[in-house]
Amino acid sequence: MDKNFEYNKPWILQRADPYVYRHTDGKYYFTASVPEYDRIVLRCSDTLEGLKDESELEVWHRHELGPMSKHIWAPEIHFLFGKWYIYFAGGEMEDIWKIRPYVLECQGPDPMKDPWVEKGKITRAETDEFSFEAFSLDATVFENKGVWYYIWAEKVGVGKQISNLYIARMKNGYTLETDQVLLTTPDYDWERHGYWVNEGPSVIIRDGKVFMTYSASDTGVNYCMGMLTADADSDLLDPLSWKKERYPVLASSPEHVVYGPGHNSFTVDEEGNDILVYHARTETEIVGDPLYNPNRHAMLMKFQFIDGKPVFKF
Structure with missing residues (x-):
């Protein structure tokens, strides 16, 4: 990264739910929700910082009617x-x-x-009789010890619906092999502003530990990040393998003019520094419904592991 690069500032404007993937050949890929919620776009660059100025390629557009015709949200690209797959x-x-989870498959080696x-x-x-019967979104996938897992958010309950996070083992890129297992539900006050929400999971594995960050509360200034931790050697489909942090690991900072940080992904820069990719706002007064306000911007944060855990500081 350029030494003059400003972290925790708008990096790619009006791109929410940002996802950055660095492939084995070193190339970086970027995708995110666009304000129109009508298409899936990709950028590719040899450098992380370079993604900002790369042109976007639309790889898929919503249908006119039926499934996949409205609210195209939170794409992630994985290999x-x-x-x-997206x-x-x-x-x-x-x-x-x-809202339901869908998948695209690339028919060649170049996405x-x-x-x-x-x-x-x-x-x-x-x-599994239950998964994807209700509002389901924000899927991510990760590999641990040769096994691929799928984590997603899904709403349950009657009346005030609650968004929980679930995990299952994968059979292939578009099929689950095991029943859903509940990982976390919004237990705490900071997960219950506006709506009771756990969503936007992202996973980083380091030194024998699996860390899963997630986002909580409504999408305005109360949006924040929580985290669960499990041993990489444990049964990741056992809820008791995971320990949830009592307080947010990242929240709004008026001092840094960052509001509602959340829905993150993890990558490394060209020097191998750990980078948190997340979206946030730079204003507290949101015009209209926060969901349809376009001013959630992709930002980057350099972070470190301290005492074996990722620590996120502005």
Whole structure:
């Protein structure tokens, strides 16, 4: 990164839910929700900082009607099982809150040039009667000890619906092998502003520990990040393997003019420094519904591991 680069400042404007993936060849890929919620875009660069000025390629556009025709949210690009996949959520024009998780598969080795095809909604395990029956979004995937896992947010309950985070083992890039397991529900006051929400999971594995950050509360200034930790050798499908932090690990900072930080991903810069990629706002007064206000910007934070845990400081 350029020594004059300003961390925790708007980096890529009006790109929420930012996801950066660095491939084995060193190339960086960037995708995010666009304010129109109507398409999936990709950028590619040889450097992390360079993603800012790269042109965007639209690799997929929403349908006119039916599934995947409204609220195209939180895409992530990953390489697993020998192929490129993009995981995202979408609603239906006829039922705009019928949000479900979907997946695209690239038909070649170059995600910027080769065609993408729809694999449809993520397929749950044969024995799973519950997953993706309700509002479901923000899926991420990660690998630990040769096994791939899928984590997502899904709403449950009647009346005031609650967004929880669930995990399952994957069979392939678009099929789950095990039933859902509840990882975390919004237990604490800081997870319950506006809505009771746990969403936007992201995973980093270091020194035998699996750290899962997530976002909580509504998408305005109360949005913040929590974290769970598990031993990499433990059964990650056992909820008791995970320990939840009592307080947020990252929250709004008026001093730094960063409000509502959340929905993050992890990467490293060219020098190997750990980088948190997240979105936040630079104003407290939000015009209209925060969901449709476009001013959530992608930002970067350099962070370190202290006493074995990632510590996020402005």
